[in-house]
Amino acid sequence: MLKTPALNTLRALKVLHLTAALRQNARKARYLFHKLSVTTQGVAVTVGAKRWNSRHPADILGDNSERRHFDPHSSRSPHMRDFEYQCPRSLAAAVALFAEHNGSARPLAGGTDLIDHIRAERLTPDVVIDIKRIPELNVLECSDQGLRLGAAVCCRRICATEEIYRHYTALHDSCSIIGGIQIQNRASVGGNICNAGPAADSTPSLIALDAVCVIAGPNGPREVPAESFCVSKGQTVLERGELLVELRFPARSPRSGSHYRRFIPRNEMDIAVVGVGASVTLDEAGTTILDARIALGAVAAAPFFAAPVSQALIDQPATDETYAAAGEVARQMISPITDMRGTREFRLHVTGVLVERVVREAVARAAAT
Amino acid sequence: MSKKRIVTCTINGRDESFLCQPRQTLLEVLRDVLDLTGTKEGCSNGNCGACTVLLNGAAVDSCLVLAVECEGVEIETIEGVADHGRLAPVQQAFLTNAALQCGICTPGFIMSTQALLHENPNPTEEQIRFYLAGNLCRCTGYDKIVRAVQQTADHKIADAP
Incomplete structure (x- = not known):
């Protein structure tokens, strides 16, 4: 650590600035921080150090507590x-x-x-x-x-x-x-x-x-x-x-298939408005669902196992009517919130549609094995 | 303050050692320590892909990689794409197709394209768009970029022995 008179000034200013910040005196803190920045440039010039071109007080004082408040217009992201x-x-x-x-x-x-x-x-x-x-x-x-x-x-x-x-x-x-x-x-x-x-x-x-x-x-x-x-x-x-x-x-049972799909307004790189995962197992004839596990995402505080929806599929014929009934059970059992990604009503509707589609695809995959 | 560490890795085929703090990302080290400023900083949270580099051949956002994690890995940046001052086919294709305006996203797109064509030398348009979804461009739209990638792939296939 270098010792110059300017650096002592800098330390004193820093204490004043922190005191003002702690007392929530925003105007005074802003003013002192400005002075701190100007003095820091002065120090950098005084000691002539090339590496101090970032002109940040933290680089000289050796701590980063102020770094994230420094120069919001700078193109550099904060450390x-x-x-x-x-x-x-x-x-x-x-x-x-x-x-x-x-x-x-x-x-x-x-x-x-x-x-x-x-x-x-x-x-x-x-x-x-x-x-x-x-x-x-x-x-x-x-x-x-x-x-x-x-x-x-x-x-x-x-x-x-x-x-x-x-x-x-x-x-x-x-x-x-x-x-x-x-x-x-x-x-x-x-x-x-x-x-x-x-x-x-x-x-x-x-x-x-x-x-x-x-x-x-x-x-x-x-x-x-x-x-x-x-x-x-x-x-x-x-x-x-x-x-x-x-x-x-x-291990997967024979004639099992699974699928995950989500609804997002974009094609990719987005966060699910509703997400549905499904796994089904068919009987030997491929016409009846022997086992099913359905999970729902983005409609509660955490993704969860939708037991009633799974029950609505087990021992049922693998038909569109069954999938629609499961979708309806899913709509009945959830209580989603409205947020920036979708309203409660929209989520309720999309959940039913997605459950139908995801189960249909999982069944098709199970049948294809 | 955490102690600086020495990290040894390969960057664009050259063995490099650098000093960094644990909190420094690979992007910060590339730009501020190694002066490899071709890699750009966009959003700094993994959305835009401007900082894409190849880590052991895999495209990653260098703003989401700590430099200390890079011990022993191979890194390729945009500086390693041209061959002794001669533009690589993908760079030439971006120029020819005017697939850039401001250019901030371009190094990231080119690195992603390198990774894509290495994995899949003959991608469909849909595959290209899916693979490049992690790179955002706010100037040109994506059609010219996709055409540049298609042209690169076509030329590479035509040039192959």
Whole structure:
């Protein structure tokens, strides 16, 4: 740290500015911040340092508390607030790190949500723990036992896996419409469910395909069905220090098909107004639905398993009348809100239409196997 | 303040090491530390794709990647597309088809196109539009860009032995 008289002035000004800001004297704080900026330029000129061309007081004082308030017209985006970065190579090491930081750490997989949250300061972790290099979180195995999907596997890798396309098609559908290609190359299904957005595109597919979330934590591993994982908007069942490791899907029965579809006003790169995931199993003749699991997204605080809609399909003939009846049950059971993406009435209507269409497509896929 | 770290990776085929703080994104490091200012900053939240670079061959938004995550990876940026000052076919096609106006989105579109044509040398118009959905252009509309990509693909197929 350089010591010049100008720098002392700068420190004094900074104290005054912070005091004014704390007392919520906005005019005085603004004036002092202006003086602070001007003096900083002076300091940069005085010491003649080339690297200080950003002219920001924080660069000289060595802290970033003011950075995000600096020059709103600048083309440069503000720095994120400071955090430490850790990259454990084993699950045990990761669990130990999360325990050590006692709630102030956040896991980083694709980062497509986390980095945006940190930049906007919706999340303020002291430590970011990169979990992408842990082998258990990168598992992608399809066998007679079912599918094992590591929580950090990115959407593109899922889309490129032939077995998922063939047997867990709803998951493929979801992963191929989340964000653009750039997002799909980073974003993981594990991150999608942990972020617990009401309109998450992959969660209804996980619920429809009967996935189980395998969780590691300081008190040992445990398993939670995907339908119980998200409690509310942004809230999951994960306790402090716990980490989602993988999603386990049961093996698919013969003559099963699944589908996920959402309604968005654009063609792609949008957030679901309503999303529906469905999985059905047909009888040998292919005319009766033996089993069905329907999940709805964006019509409640979290995606959920629509048991009454599923019941309305089980042991029913695979006909348009059945699908329409299931759509009507879905309309009856939900109570969506009105927001910028759609009104309550619109969501009610679209949910019925989507349930019909998604079940029809899932049945067609089941019949084609 | 977190300690700076040394990150070693390959950028446009050259081995590079740089110092960065954990909070710095790959985009910030490319532009402010390595002076590779061809990669543009648009929205900084993963919507616009202006900052697209290739990470181990996969198109990603560099504003959503921490630079410290890049240890050991291969990065390709717009600076690596031209061959010793000679424009690559995709760049020439963007010029010929006037597929840009202000040019801020162009490096991102070109990097996405590189990734697309590497995966799928002969894409349909629908595939092109789907693949480029993560890149936004507010000047030209997308028709000229799509035509430029189609022309690049056609030329590459014609030139193939």
